[in-house]
Amino acid sequence: MSGVVVWFTGLSGAGKTTLAKALEVHLYEAGQKVEHLDGDVVREHLSKGLGFSREDRDTNIRRIGFVANLLAKHGVIVLVSAISPYRATREEVLSQAPRKLEVFVDAPLEVLVQRDVKGLYARALRGEIANFTGVSDPYEPPLNPDLHLRTDQLSLQESLDRLLGALERLGVEVRVRA
């Protein structure tokens, strides 16, 4: 059975990493082979040295997509959390996946500015970070995502339940056996 690429896209601080980590733990406990590719982490290794121009972001996303699709072909459930701001690039990489879920992790900008987990929005709004997604750089939301999770309206558990439901509909065994 081929794996699945679960692709979390959305602005910084929307909750991509938090949701991917929670799903990873659950799937691991359900006995699935699971791998998590996080934009921040990939940028320290596979994409070290890349910046945030459109070209560099697309290179980053194509690299992540390449690895994700290879793993998925070998039965792994691959969770990708990366801003991945460009619609066409997301569609390009996801078109190669054996099975896929595109998950739009969404919250209004004012909520993200309030959360500001890493203090990046404050710096971006002061003009100290150029090309910051959502502030001074574009984000193209998915037009027809498989899931649209509003993290300012749903609890982490509610989002997790929706993710598990979507995977179950794809035929993935998500139940944790006692």
Ligand SMILES: Nc1ncnc2c1ncn2[C@@H]1O[C@H](COP(=O)(O)OS(=O)(=O)O)[C@@H](OP(=O)(O)O)[C@H]1O
């Ligand atoms: N200019 C600019 N714009 C957006 N984000 C920035 C920028 N500079 C640094 N950061 C930090 O880099 C993280 C996003 O990396 P990604 O690899 O997910 O981005 S992308 O998909 O290639 O667009 C992002 O992490 P997350 O908060 O986890 O999304 C930020 O912490």
Ligand SMILES: Nc1ncnc2c1ncn2[C@@H]1O[C@H](COP(=O)(O)OP(=O)(O)O)[C@@H](O)[C@H]1O
């Ligand atoms: N309902 C929710 N779902 C997911 N994250 C939430 C929620 N409510 C608050 N948060 C918080 O929002 C922040 C999201 O950060 P993170 O997961 O690193 O985002 P991203 O990976 O999209 O940059 C975390 O501090 C998380 O605890």
